[in-house]
Amino acid sequence: xxxxxxYHAGCPVCVSAEETLLQYLSPDVEIEVIxxxxxxxxxxxxxxxxxxxxxxxxxxxxxxxxxFGAPIEALK
Amino acid sequence: xxxxxxYHAGCPVCVSAEETLLQYLSPDVEIEVIxxxxxxxxxxxxxxxxxxxxxxxxxxxxxxxxxFGAPIEALK
Numbered sequence: 001x002x003x004x005x006x007y008h009a010g011c012p013v014c015v016s017a018e019e020t021l022l023q024y025l026s027p028d029v030e031i032e033v034i035x036x037x038x039x040x041x042x043x044x045x046x047x048x049x050x051x052x053x054x055x056x057x058x059x060x061x062x063x064x065x066x067x068f069g070a071p072i073e074a075l076k
Numbered sequence: 077x078x079x080x081x082x083y084h085a086g087c088p089v090c091v092s093a094e095e096t097l098l099q100y101l102s103p104d105v106e107i108e109v110i111x112x113x114x115x116x117x118x119x120x121x122x123x124x125x126x127x128x129x130x131x132x133x134x135x136x137x138x139x140x141x142x143x144f145g146a147p148i149e150a151l152k
Contacts, residue, residue, distance in 0.1 A: 002100065020138040024078065026102050062096040065143050 002029045004059040007046050009037045013069040014055040021057060021066065029059070036075045043075050078105045080135040083122050085113045089145040090131040097133060097142065105135070112151045119151050 006022065008014030022031060034042050036054060046056075050063040053071050057064045082098065084090030098107060110118050112130060122132075126139040129147050133140045 004100070016138070017140055020135060020140060024080070024102050024105050024135055026100050029100050059096060059100055062092070064093055064097060067141050 002026075002060060004029050004031045004057060005049075006031055006033045006055065006057050007036055007042070007051055008033070008055045009070050009075060010035055011054075011069045013067050017055045017066045017069075036072075040075065043072065047072055078102075078136060080105050080107045080133060081125075082107055082109045082131065082133050083112055083118070083127055084109070084131045085146050085151055086111055087130075087145045089143050093131045093142045093145075112148075116151065119148065123148055 004025070006018055008018055018033065025031065034046070036043055036046060049058055051058065051065075051072055053065050054069050054075070055066045057066060080101070082094055084094055094109065101107065110122070112119055112122060125134055127134065127148055129141050130145050130151070131142045133142060
């Protein structure tokens with residue numbers, strides 16, 4: 001089982017990306033969705049991993065920034 | 077079977093995104109990979125669909141721009 005994290009901030013861009021992408025990911029991927037607006041204690045962790053904007057999907061150590069919702073700086 | 081298109085231009089950002097993402101997509105998604113640098117006749121089609129930069133994954137009419145490799149304008 002591969003673990004992945006989807007970071008978002010609740011904006012429409014993020015929610016739309018989330019719905020589209022998560023729907024089509026392999027069932028072998030276990031995904032944890034983190035709302036950085038509601039869980040600001042995860043911002044430092046996201047930044048350490050390399051998340052520069054949300055929405056972002058982190059999978060196997062690769063950070064995929066999807067579309068452009070908000071820069072990580074705006075969430076601090 | 078859902079059909080999807082992955083547009084890229086052969087740059088390292090695109091190739092890395094492609095490998096990461098396509099590996100974890102559901103087996104129910106049939107994906108067509110289009111290299112816009114080698115198939116410039118697809119640029120107008122990509123633009124019509126809403127692709128603004130590559131790499132981009134188009135799935136169910138949703139355009140997901142992944143990271144940022146090159147603006148579509150650079151591929152014309």
